[in-house]
Amino acid sequence: MPDAFDLESFLPYRLNRAAELISLSFSREYKQRFQMTRPEWRALAALGSVGSMTATEIGTHSNMHKTKVSRAVAALEQRRWLRRRENEADRRVEHLELTAAGQKAYREIADLAHTYQATLEKALGTGAIERIEAGLADVERALLDRSHRRG
Amino acid sequence: MPDAFDLESFLPYRLNRAAELISLSFSREYKQRFQMTRPEWRALAALGSVGSMTATEIGTHSNMHKTKVSRAVAALEQRRWLRRRENEADRRVEHLELTAAGQKAYREIADLAHTYQATLEKALGTGAIERIEAGLADVERALLDRSHRRG
DNA sequence: TCGAGATGGTTGCAAGTGTAACCGTCGATT
DNA sequence: AATCGACGGTTACACTTGCAACCATCTCGA
Numbered sequence: 001m002p003d004a005f006d007l008e009s010f011l012p013y014r015l016n017r018a019a020e021l022i023s024l025s026f027s028r029e030y031k032q033r034f035q036m037t038r039p040e041w042r043a044l045a046a047l048g049s050v051g052s053m054t055a056t057e058i059g060t061h062s063n064m065h066k067t068k069v070s071r072a073v074a075a076l077e078q079r080r081w082l083r084r085r086e087n088e089a090d091r092r093v094e095h096l097e098l099t100a101a102g103q104k105a106y107r108e109i110a111d112l113a114h115t116y117q118a119t120l121e122k123a124l125g126t127g128a129i130e131r132i133e134a135g136l137a138d139v140e141r142a143l144l145d146r147s148h149r150r151g
Numbered sequence: 152m153p154d155a156f157d158l159e160s161f162l163p164y165r166l167n168r169a170a171e172l173i174s175l176s177f178s179r180e181y182k183q184r185f186q187m188t189r190p191e192w193r194a195l196a197a198l199g200s201v202g203s204m205t206a207t208e209i210g211t212h213s214n215m216h217k218t219k220v221s222r223a224v225a226a227l228e229q230r231r232w233l234r235r236r237e238n239e240a241d242r243r244v245e246h247l248e249l250t251a252a253g254q255k256a257y258r259e260i261a262d263l264a265h266t267y268q269a270t271l272e273k274a275l276g277t278g279a280i281e282r283i284e285a286g287l288a289d290v291e292r293a294l295l296d297r298s299h300r301r302g
Numbered sequence: 303t304c305g306a307g308a309t310g311g312t313t314g315c316a317a318g319t320g321t322a323a324c325c326g327t328c329g330a331t332t
Numbered sequence: 333a334a335t336c337g338a339c340g341g342t343t344a345c346a347c348t349t350g351c352a353a354c355c356a357t358c359t360c361g362a
Contacts, residue, residue: 005261007196007213011268011280012173016189017214018287019170022163025294037318038167045158056340062158063168065320070342092327092340110156117162123293128286129162135283136169142274143176188348207310216350221312243310243357 011139029112034105039064039072041109044098047082048106052097081105162290180263185256190215190223192260195249198233199257203248232256 007013023038030036036044042062047053050061059069073096076082081102084094098106121129158164174189181187187195193213198204201212210220224247227233232253235245249257272280 005196005200005265007193007200009280009284010264011271011284012170012177012264013193013196013213014284014287015166015170015173018291019163019166020214021291021294022166026163039318042158042164045156045161045164049156049158054340062164063171066341067320067343068318070340071318074342090328090340094341113161114156120162120290120293123296124289128289129160132283132286132290133160133162133165135279135286136165138275138279139271139283140169140172142271143172145274190348205310217311218313218350219348221310222348225312241310241358245311 015139026113026116029116030109033112034109036109037072037075039068040075043069043072043076044081044102044106044109045113047096047098048103048110052085052095054093054095056093058096076102166290177264177267180267181260184263185260187260188223188226190219191226194220194223194227195232195253195257195260198247198249199254199261203236203246205244205246207244209247227253 027038030041034041042064043058046058046062053061055069055073056066058064058073059066064072073082077084079101081099083097083099085097087093087095117129178189181192185192193215194209197209197213204212206217206220206224209215209224210217215223224233228235230252231250234248234250236248238244238246268280
């Protein structure tokens with residue numbers, strides 16, 4: 001059977017496989033200590049590093065659908081890691097911020113992430129991660145251009 | 152708040168974001184023509200390029216959980232794109248192969264994928280995709296080593 | 303030859319997800 | 333001030349997923 005196409009060198013497949021693998025690998029590091037889903041962890045990270053944000057801002061910052069954000073925020077709130085503060089001027093929006101417990105969790109998990117990446121960097125050699133991320137940025141740019149052009 | 156950690160340069164996050172984006176982008180190309188999920192498309196691709204395989208082999212080849220494979224295979228079978236052939240020597244396993252219709256679908260979609268990647272390559276410049284994939288391979292190797300060492 | 307475990311594959315269930323529809327609020331136009 | 337569309341955020345529903353439990357079959361050793 002003639003085969004003009006090899007799955008192994010098809011970029012969407014390769015990206016997905018690598019992403020799944022690394023997600024699984026890193027989640028092993030924190031799933032046990034913190035019982036937390038990936039969207040929750042992303043929202044926590046966004047709030048922890050930027051400070052106060054609205055739900056929509058979290059969504060654009062960390063690239064999540066608004067329903068995902070909504071649920072992650074609700075979960076973090078229930079865990080008392082996050083507090084909603086209403087906006088006087090516009091009562092639709094809510095400013096979200098981490099509680100003291102939330103900030104503590106953020107620092108712990110950020111530390112974990114930092115260590116994780118440092119280990120990986122050591123295994124891969126200096127600059128390897130930066131080069132990969134630069135490549136990913138190029139891909140994202142190309143894809144976003146593409147989708148712009150078609151509307 | 153001191154911030155030793157930036158989500159934007161955290162590799163698991165970056166890989167996931169890029170993978171989601173490119174998956175979405177490519178799925179737009181085929182979701183309409185073929186009504187097919189990603190696991191089905193992976194199984195089809197594996198069978199189309201390798202030939203006959205068992206479900207377990209598909210799983211290892213294209214990195215899918217066995218339940219995912221099982222469901223994808225069932226769906227492809229129902230669509231008459233795939234046929235099961237039993238093994239005389241070991242009646243647990245089933246050899247799977249594409250029907251004529253399945254092979255036709257595979258060729259069409261492989262063509263689509265080929266075109267997609269060619270367009271992307273043109274946008275990114277020659278060799279860019281190869282470099283990214285080489286980086287991904289390094290990451291995967293490092294992660295698999297890591298998980299080996301811990302068992 | 304009779305278990306005990308391993309293996310290929312399927313299924314029930316609970317959890318996560320996207321889509322669309324929705325509620326409340328805002329801003330602009332009238 | 334009444335209305336209309338846009339926007340922030342939530343929820344109902346259908347679908348996908350992973351885990352664990354399962355069935356059937358095979359293999360190995362007593």
